[in-house]
Amino acid sequence: MWKLPYQGNRDPGGLPDGTWVRESALFGIWQMYQEGVREYRRLQEYAHEGDETETETDETGAVKTKRKPEVDFEALKKISRDVVAWIRCKELGLDYPVVQGTDNSYYLTHSFTGAEHISGCIFMACINKVDFSDGNTILCGHNMKDGSMFGSFSAFQGDTATVFLYTPGETYLSEMADNLVVDVNDEKSFWAIYSAEAFGELSDAVAVRTGTALMPGIHLLTLSTCNSNASERHLIVCKRVADAEEKETEAGRTDASKPET
Numbered sequence: 001m002w003k004l005p006y007q008g009n010r011d012p013g014g015l016p017d018g019t020w021v022r023e024s025a026l027f028g029i030w031q032m033y034q035e036g037v038r039e040y041r042r043l044q045e046y047a048h049e050g051d052e053t054e055t056e057t058d059e060t061g062a063v064k065t066k067r068k069p070e071v072d073f074e075a076l077k078k079i080s081r082d083v084v085a086w087i088r089c090k091e092l093g094l095d096y097p098v099v100q101g102t103d104n105s106y107y108l109t110h111s112f113t114g115a116e117h118i119s120g121c122i123f124m125a126c127i128n129k130v131d132f133s134d135g136n137t138i139l140c141g142h143n144m145k146d147g148s149m150f151g152s153f154s155a156f157q158g159d160t161a162t163v164f165l166y167t168p169g170e171t172y173l174s175e176m177a178d179n180l181v182v183d184v185n186d187e188k189s190f191w192a193i194y195s196a197e198a199f200g201e202l203s204d205a206v207a208v209r210t211g212t213a214l215m216p217g218i219h220l221l222t223l224s225t226c227n228s229n230a231s232e233r234h235l236i237v238c239k240r241v242a243d244a245e246e247k248e249t250e251a252g253r254t255d256a257s258k259p260e261t
């Protein structure tokens with residue numbers, strides 16, 4: 001069975017004894033972190049504010065309007081032909097390009113530019129369709145100690161998070177449905193919607209934890225990283241807003257059409 005890779009809790013453990021060696025190793029790791037920060041900051045120049053606007057809800061529930069980013073995918077394609085989207089989420093501190101490789105290993109150790117790097121790059125699982133039409137699209141990223149990539153998940157305590165996915169043809173808005181840690185051997189969440197049984201189990205689990213079940217037929221976005229415990233994975237499961245609203249409306253119409261008893 002296809003398995004998601006170990007995204008890794010990027011921790012400079014297991015260093016050789018000796019203060020000088022240890023400090024040199026730590027300095028090298030710090031330099032590598034900084035290189036990654038600089039690279040992704042440069043890439044953010046390709047996702048600047050445009051003329052169109054979009055709305056988002058802050059932690060108080062207030063709705064705010066801001067300018068929608070214009071992502072220069074043509075320029076990004078010249079840097080990496082594997083780019084498929086740009087992900088943004090204020091609550092989780094996400095503002096990165098998303099790639100898809102031919103496997104689920106390459107971008108664990110390579111940055112967006114293809115250079116070997118400890119932070120890797122946020123990538124779509126190789127089994128997913130590039131147009132985000134799958135019932136469940138899986139994005140993987142490292143749990144970085146400096147909070148970059150998916151390193152913010154462990155500290156996130158919010159009840160809501162809005163995730164924007166910009167692609168060359170569409171913009172997708174998803175809301176967090178659940179924030180959970182699962183055993184590394186429990187992959188039901190990853191396979192939700194690929195089978196009715198798996199989706200039902202995930203929906204039941206979300207309902208128990210949040211009080212809200214997932215409607216069949218919606219599109220999910222699963223953000224996956226490793227927890228500090230290597231035997232666990234940290235998932236943030238999101239549902240596409242337009243799909244959710246449509247399905248809830250359909251369910252309401254169906255219930256209204258039933259005769260009262």
